[in-house]
Amino acid sequence: MSLPYAPHAPYAPYAEVIGDPIAQSKSPLIHRFWLERLGIEGDYRHCHVKPGELADYIARRRGDPDWRGCNVTMPHKQAVMPLLDRIDPVANAIGAVNTVVREDDGSLAGYNTDAPGFLEPLLDELKQPHLFRMARIVGNGGAARAMVRALADHGFVIVMFGRDPARGRALLDDLDPEGEHHTAPLDTLAAPTDFAFDDRVGCLDLVVNASPLGMTGNPPLAIHPSHIPPRSICYEIVTSPRETEFLKTAQQAGFRTIDGFAMLIGQAAYAFGKFFGQPAPRADDDELRALLTA
Template identity: 40%
Template sequence: MTDAGSTSGPVAGVIGQPIAHSLSPLIHNTWLKRFGLPGCYERREIAPEYFDRDVRSLLTQEGWVGMNVTLPHKQAACDFCDCLDPAARRLGAVNTIVTLSDGRFEGRNTDLYGFRTNLENAPGWSRTGRDAALVLGAGGAARAVVAALQDLGFRQIFIANRSLDKAQDLALALDYSNSLHAVAWAEIPGLLPKCDFLVNTTSLGMVGQPPLLIDLTRLPTGAFVTDIVYKPLETALLTQARARGNRVVDGLGMLLYQAVPGFQAWFNPPSTPVVDAQLRDNILKAMAV
């Protein structure tokens, strides 16, 4: 499925299982049209047992210049690639594959970039005075979020997860500065007063998933709150935080910004593609269908 774009020129796409829900074709094909560039961006469903065979076929026989990788393939993509960029090595996961000029396949991870850039472009965001962060969840998305918070200079980062061992594993994997602390889910109420940044990286609160049950009463009103969930765009967490005066940012921007580096690598636009209100509106309309 191309969704838009030209049948000539470079071809890239997104792979996963399932993949029909992916909004990536709309993002990339919108930018192709804006720049007037040839090429297209497709979806392709690939089963885990055929990952190596099918990905190699796309990149060689079908001539794709690269691809985005989503669940459940990010670890398999890490093992598949000939080399990794620093972010992919650090996180142990690949969400972007680029065919290099020498024919090798480089694995990259743009989730860290997407989360950080979304934050830095959020209205009201300021790094000043934000020293302690609380991260809900310890899955794959949490890795990129925690790494971004480390890069932003947070001195204390608490990782709360229902399975404490997963939080401990994440802290051990990324803690090069002794700033990460794995904590039990039950410790969240006691940590809220200490935190000036709160982020949900779990699927709780997403459409079709159980709610995220958390009382923000003890969170300082000056704390910044974000949720990587974008279906719904305004999660219950963000609604509760906004009502009590906290500044918030939704998760859609992370999806949009993480697409920027891949588009630049595959389609070589004359300038950086822009994440703007029009693109957000197009995505929101597609989500509403």
């Protein structure tokens, strides 16, 4: 996808996204869109950083006065932590950093914007009282770590589905050892179940795909609607394609859905404010979404 705006002049403030691979990242499009709307002289780029190059990358950027920080994607979200001067308490609790910011004193601080970005489209629901809150999360990688910590803080009981339930158990025990959470094999979701859910009035149920299943080039997430409790919100983090088979299944069964761009844009907005000192212009989200899907 070509970016809609040309890079700004050299020696202007800039941020970037790092990872391996990184060429597919939509973050430059999002941040450049906001920079243009706000008239900020700056840029946002992507930089391919392999695992063995991370320490050198951080050392070089420390000496660049124009560098405002970077977003961090796989496989660096944990490896970058010991290279920083300070870790925000939320990121420390999650055990992963996805945003590095040069602070006013020149030190480097690590944040996790995945957690607030994930929660953003759920804030109205979370303001309401509930008799019970449960989240079924598919996947146990880096994105799932942020979700588990964020949802546990909001009183959710969590059930993690994965190919390796033991890995999910270790993640739950690490992030919320006092919680009454559960794990289950991923393949149990594919076949119909005759489990009789109650009507769930007064409850908040989430079903979240935090895995690459359904992403372009990967097999779909196989989940039968009978595993989704009544009145659930079905939340997808995959952005390509925008409408995955999981979302289609949920919509056809009458469930409320949230697509992957909600978290992508939400977490980017938190990072943008830290990089460039102004809130992202969220009134233009519809236009931004159109660019992301063009």
